[in-house]
Amino acid sequence: MIFQLIFGNKANKDSISLSFWKISLISLFGQVLSTIWNFFLVNELVSLSASRNGWPVIGILTIELIVGLFLILMILIQRYIQKRTLTLTFFFILTTSVFGQVNEEELVRKSFDGYRTSLMNNNEEDVIKYVDSRTIKYYSDILDLVKNADSTKVETLSLLDKLTVLTIRHRVLKEDILSFDGKTLLTYAIKNGMIDKSSVSNISIGKVTIDFNFAKGQFILNGQESPYILNFYKEGQWKFDLTSTFPITIPVFQKWANELGGPNKFIFASLKLLTGKTPGPDIWHPVR
Numbered sequence: 093m094i095f096q097l098i099f100g101n102k103a104n105k106d107s108i109s110l111s112f113w114k115i116s117l118i119s120l121f122g123q124v125l126s127t128i129w130n131f132f133l134v135n136e137l138v139s140l141s142a143s144r145n146g147w148p149v150i151g152i153l154t155i156e157l158i159v160g161l162f163l164i165l166m167i168l169i170q171r172y173i174q175k176r177t178l179t180l181t182f183f184f185i186l187t188t189s190v191f192g193q194v195n196e197e198e199l200v201r202k203s204f205d206g207y208r209t210s211l212m213n214n215n216e217e218d219v220i221k222y223v224d225s226r227t228i229k230y231y232s233d234i235l236d237l238v239k240n241a242d243s244t245k246v247e248t249l250s251l252l253d254k255l256t257v258l259t260i261r262h263r264v265l266k267e268d269i270l271s272f273d274g275k276t277l278l279t280y281a282i283k284n285g286m287i288d289k290s291s292v293s294n295i296s297i298g299k300v301t302i303d304f305n306f307a308k309g310q311f312i313l314n315g316q317e318s319p320y321i322l323n324f325y326k327e328g329q330w331k332f333d334l335t336s337t338f339p340i341t342i343p344v345f346q347k348w349a350n351e352l353g354g355p356n357k358f359i360f361a362s363l364k365l366l367t368g369k370t371p372g373p374d375i376w377h378p379v380r
Contacts, residue, residue, distance in 0.1 A: 196330075197300040200307045203330040204322065208292045216282040220275060224324070224331035231281075232274030234260070239269065243376035251345055251355050252338055255362070259286065261375040262363050269379045297322055311340065 203222055210218035234253065237245070238260045246254055260269065264280065272280065281287050297309030298317055307330065311320035323336035349358035363371045 196302050196307070200300050200302070200309060200324050200330045201297060203324060204297050204309065204332055207332045208295065211282065211287070211289050211292055214283075214289070216279045219282055220279060222332050223278070224327055224333050226325070227332075227334040228274045228278065230274075230335050231278045235269070235272055235274060235277050238379055240378050240380075242378060246376060250342075251349060251358075252342055254355060255345065255359050258359055258371070258375050259363060259366075261377075261379060262369075262371050263367060266379055 207219060207222035210216075210222060234256050237249070237253070237257050241249075241257065246257055249257065260277075263284070263286070268280065282289075294314045296312045296315075298312045300307055300309045305326040307324040307326070308321045309324065311318045311322055320340050321336065323333040324330050325333060345358070349355045352358045352361055360371050363369075363375075
């Protein structure tokens, strides 16, 4: 019983390598051996005595039976405690997970609301706080193309990337381009209307799904669900991946390009409409 009491508790706490049931089997096997040993010992002593009274044998068997019952009861109690502890632990983990998930969903929504509010209020410095590193990297890559890509390279770009590169070359001063990094380029784009602020006023996110440090929210436009998804990444706090909006805008641009006779005609028409100036051949040249 002492063995079961000590090592059974240790097994419940996983502080020894043997499982609880192995400890219990060892205890029961030891009790059986103890009963057999004591029976033969007492029986031998009785056979050597003059009275040959059988009561000692009955007495030792009774004691061993009582000890065995107590041992079984102890095993059952320890098992009950173990199951209850596991149940309570599982319940605690499940509850924490559920409430934690709800809280994380709210933080994702708060991130998007912060981005949208900052953009609509022309607070470009705060907008940067809500976008993730993938967004900043995208604008860093665009800046590299603005500085280094020749006409052959620009022609191979996607419609959206080509539009962005040529827009920057057409609208931004050379000295500003050369002083930018990805973050300051994005800040400039927001401040100077290169990212449409009015477009976010009727946008929200619906169902939010979280997978560790990644989350996705359903794109809601004018209160209507859409098949599009907005991505968020936890980088200290939840931040919005602006590039996840590109699959939404690209089909619209592609439709306009097709209607105007091709990507380049669409881009040149857009630049002239936005600035009032016809783009010159210099927009095909790297800015160095």
